Structures are given as structure tokens and as C-alpha cells.
Amino acid sequence: MASIGAIAILLNCLPAPKTGNSKPTDADATEDELREIELPPIVESSRPKRLYRQAEANRIKASLLANSSILVVGEEGCGKSELATAIVESLQGDGFTVATTEPATPKQMLTEIAEQLGVETRSLEGKALTADRLQVAIADYFEGNTAFLVIDDAHLCESKFRIWLKTLKRQGVPMLLFATDPPRSDVFINLPRIELASLPEYAIRELMEQAALDRGINLKPSDLAKLQERAGGNPMLAIRAIDEEYLGLEVEAGDHRRYFDITPLILLAGVGFVIMRFIGLGTGDQALYIFGGIAAAVFLGLSRLLYNLPGEDRRIR
Structure with missing residues (x-):
């Protein structure tokens, strides 16, 4: 009997079993319980990743093979890096030489590009070449060889490096740059651009x-x-x-950016004021007639001004 009583006491001391749907909260979960929570491991799928921007990849590759440079613009996380990887692998699969790099110091980026192109990065005396000499050596290589330059997050590169890219562009070097909200200066203003839309x-x-x-x-x-x-x-x-x-996190909203062209809205408002003007004319309300005419002229003029701006400058989120 004593042993049975001891077993009963031991069972009462054991914690209640947890159901699969129960989630500890900050109010009732102790530190020991939180420490015991284990999430199942993330298993990467063995299925090859699908490229959802195949049409853009084909256009970009065709432009590069036509000895043209191009700038690809899109918000963070829209798939620029995956697109860059797919294009680089496709070009290399066709036997082309491709140099890729990401933002760092100009000297580090130039060294990385030179090494991928097979350009010497040291002098005959064994000293590392300066950034200026690396620029000359790489430009000379492109002058006599067919190769491509691909740079991701190019908007983060230092301005003096981007100015050198502009020099390569004048030399006719086919390059592919990916950027998020690039400035309207140096090499970015010279390159034709493709803006990546949201995925369907x-x-x-x-x-x-x-x-x-x-x-x-x-x-x-x-x-x-x-x-x-x-x-x-x-x-x-x-x-x-x-x-x-x-992870069981509570999130209210996302960080994505969705754009709307406001030009049609302004044009619609202008039409509304024109209608207001005719109503004032029909009812004999002079104040309404004058107000509607002035407002319609302002809004229609504003819509014309926005129409002449670049597409991204007349959008709202």
C-alpha cells in the first residue's frame, strides 16, 4: 500500500501533458517551459527553385548578348538577387566569362572582379596593385575580351566606383546592375532600365x-x-x-510597397469641377460657376504636369 501511495504522489507531481495546439503565453509560461519548446527543423525542399521572372531574364540576357548594358530596379526583396543568379548561371552555362561582385570598398570590388576575369592583381614585384591600376587592367581586359559584369545592390557602391562604371559603359562593356531606388546620377542615368513589378x-x-x-x-x-x-x-x-x-509571432501589417498612379484621380477631380461649373451655369449660381471653372483649370493643368513626369514620380504608395 505504501508503494502505491508513493506512485500516486509521484504521478500528481508530473506536469500535465501539452496538446499539439496549445501555445504558452507570456502570462502563464515559466522560463523553464519556454526553454523546453522545440520547433521542428526547417527542411529545404529538394525541388529546384522556379524562376518566376523568366521573361525578364530572357530580355536581359538578350540585351547583354547584344552588347548593351541594363539597369534592373525593384524594391528590396522583389527577387533581384535570384534573377541575377539565374542570368549569371545561364551566361556561364553558354561558356561566357562573367564577373560578379557586391558592394564593398572599391579596392575589394576591383580585386574580386580582376580575379574572376583572370587579371593579375599584383605587380611583377609581388605588390598588390592600387585601385587605379586595377581599373586600368580590368578596362584593358574588356577591351580585348568578351565578358560581362554583373553587380547586385549597385546603389550601395561608392560614387567613385560608379563613376568608373560609367567609364566602362562609354567603353562599350556590357554590364548588368541591380539597384533599389538608385540616384539619378553617374552610371544610373546612362543605363536603360527595367523595373520589376510585383509577382502575381x-x-x-x-x-x-x-x-x-x-x-x-x-x-x-x-x-x-x-x-x-x-x-x-x-x-x-x-x-x-x-x-x-x-515562430508564432503576431504581425499586424507587411512592409511591401504598392504604387498607384494618381494622374487619373486628379483628372477625374478636374472633370468633377467642370461638371460643377455647368451646374452653376444652369442654376445661375455665379459663385459656384466661378469656383468650378478655376478649380477645373488648376486640376487639369496639374494632371498635364504630372503626365510629363517620369512614371515613378507621379505615384503614391
Whole structure:
């Protein structure tokens, strides 16, 4: 009897079993309980990644093969780096020499480019070449060889490096630059640009479904739809939304940027004031007639001004 009583006391001391849906909260979870929580490991899918910007990749590659340079612009996380990787691999697969680099000091970037092109980075005496001599050596290489230069996050490069890129552009070196909100100066103003649009909804949904599968979590279609609203058309934010759900984090809204051209709205307002002017004319309300005419002229003139601006300057988020 004593042994049975001891067993009963021991069982009462054991913690209650946790259900699969229970989540500890800050109010009732102790530090020891939080330490015991283990998330299932993230298993990367063995399925090859799908390139959702194949049309852009084909256009960019065709431009480079035509000995043209191009600038690809898009918000953070829209897939610029994946697109760069796909193009580099495609060019290298066709036997072309491609030098790639990311923002660092000009000397580091020039050294990395030279090494990938097979250009000597040291003098005959064994001393490392200066940045100026590396620039000359790389320019000489491009003068006598067919090769491509690909730079991701080019907007983060120092201005003197971008000015050197502008010199290469004048030399006819085919280069591909990726940037987020690049300044309207140096090499960026000389290159034709492609602006990456948001990915279509089906692509974002596929990315989120695969990310959820890799993390071993089951999401209802309604849950995926809510998470997709936070991501917009941004693939990086789509994966982040799944990670936040995987970690049980509460997030109110996403960081994506969606643009709207406000020119039609201003034009519509101008038409409304024209109608107001005719109403004032018909009703004999002189004040309404004058106000409608002045407002319509202002709004129609503003819409014409915005029409002549670059596309990204007449948009709102």
C-alpha cells in the first residue's frame, strides 16, 4: 500500500501533458517551459527553385548578348538577387566569362572582379596593385575580351566606383546592375532600365505553400490568404510571413510597397469641377460657376504636369 501511495504522489507531481495546439503565453509560461519548446527543423525542399521572372531574364540576357548594358530596379526583396543568379548561371552555362561582385570598398570590388576575369592583381614585384591600376587592367581586359559584369545592390557602391562604371559603359562593356531606388546620377542615368513589378498572386501563393511545407506547418487557405495580404507581391516578404507564422509571432501589417498612379484621380477631380461649373451655369449660381471653372483649370493643368513626369514620380504608395 505504501508503494502505491508513493506512485500516486509521484504521478500528481508530473506536469500535465501539452496538446499539439496549445501555445504558452507570456502570462502563464515559466522560463523553464519556454526553454523546453522545440520547433521542428526547417527542411529545404529538394525541388529546384522556379524562376518566376523568366521573361525578364530572357530580355536581359538578350540585351547583354547584344552588347548593351541594363539597369534592373525593384524594391528590396522583389527577387533581384535570384534573377541575377539565374542570368549569371545561364551566361556561364553558354561558356561566357562573367564577373560578379557586391558592394564593398572599391579596392575589394576591383580585386574580386580582376580575379574572376583572370587579371593579375599584383605587380611583377609581388605588390598588390592600387585601385587605379586595377581599373586600368580590368578596362584593358574588356577591351580585348568578351565578358560581362554583373553587380547586385549597385546603389550601395561608392560614387567613385560608379563613376568608373560609367567609364566602362562609354567603353562599350556590357554590364548588368541591380539597384533599389538608385540616384539619378553617374552610371544610373546612362543605363536603360527595367523595373520589376510585383509577382502575381499565384506565384506568391506557391512560394508560401512551399515555405510552409519546408517548415512542417499546415495552413488553411484562409490563413494563407491573410498572410499573402501582408506580403503583397514581394517574395521575400512572403517567406518572412511564413517564418513569422512558424515562430508564432503576431504581425499586424507587411512592409511591401504598392504604387498607384494618381494622374487619373486628379483628372477625374478636374472633370468633377467642370461638371460643377455647368451646374452653376444652369442654376445661375455665379459663385459656384466661378469656383468650378478655376478649380477645373488648376486640376487639369496639374494632371498635364504630372503626365510629363517620369512614371515613378507621379505615384503614391
